[in-house]
Amino acid sequence: MSIQYRKAVFSDLNEIYSVETACFPGVYAYSKDLLRYFLERIDGWTIVALDSNCLIGFIMASADASKGIGHIDTVDILPAYKQRGIAKILIKKIEDKMKSIGIKKIQLEVRTTNTPAITLYKNSGYIFEKVLKDYYFHSYLDSRDAYGMVKDL
Numbered sequence: 559m560s561i562q563y564r565k566a567v568f569s570d571l572n573e574i575y576s577v578e579t580a581c582f583p584g585v586y587a588y589s590k591d592l593l594r595y596f597l598e599r600i601d602g603w604t605i606v607a608l609d610s611n612c613l614i615g616f617i618m619a620s621a622d623a624s625k626g627i628g629h630i631d632t633v634d635i636l637p638a639y640k641q642r643g644i645a646k647i648l649i650k651k652i653e654d655k656m657k658s659i660g661i662k663k664i665q666l667e668v669r670t671t672n673t674p675a676i677t678l679y680k681n682s683g684y685i686f687e688k689v690l691k692d693y694y695f696h697s698y699l700d701s702r703d704a705y706g707m708v709k710d711l
């Protein structure tokens with residue numbers, strides 16, 4: 559398996575939305591409008607992972623360069639491609655991009671019960687900073703709470 563990585567382009571939106579809905583059922587998926595906003599924002603980056611030109615995962619992040627703080631908005635991998643190290647590579651690529659523009663710290667939020675994502679972030683060097691009670695509107699995986707996690711670059 560040879561996975562390719564590249565910066566997203568606007569025409570990736572439909573495939574990005576398909577991956578999002580494969581990862582999160584029903585109301586728990588981000589809307590296509592929100593994903594379009596993340597994709598188009600000028601202070602953000604989306605990197606996609608491809609297998610034979612099919613989009614199988616992505617990461618979306620943004621940064622406030624004036625404060626030196628970045629934020630990982632989401633990372634999704636199609637179920638059939640999970641646990642092959644692809645999300646970890648996407649995080650590394652976003653961190654390299656952030657470092658190149660002078661970002662010193664990356665923040666993110668993750669549902670307190672999302673064990674795969676928490677493991678991914680911990681193993682990528684992120685540490686728990688705080689608990690955010692009722693951070694999410696919907697209860698999913700039995701929780702509305704999030705952990706705020708951070709990493710100094």
Ligand SMILES: CC(C)(COP(=O)(O)OP(=O)(O)OC[C@H]1O[C@@H](n2cnc3c(N)ncnc32)[C@H](O)[C@@H]1OP(=O)(O)O)[C@@H](O)C(=O)NCCC(=O)NCCS
Nearest residue numbers: 581633634635640641642643644645646674675677678681
């Ligand atoms: C969370 C998610 C992005 C991880 O993607 P992935 O490509 O499978 O992750 P990786 O293969 O890069 O794994 C990174 C580390 O996390 C660990 N990990 C990943 N999934 C795991 C699981 N289900 N259980 C335990 N550990 C897990 C891996 O073993 C790996 O550990 P290592 O550093 O010791 O090698 C993926 O499960 C996913 O898309 N989930 C649904 C969407 C989601 O919840 N996104 C996060 C939103 S905050």
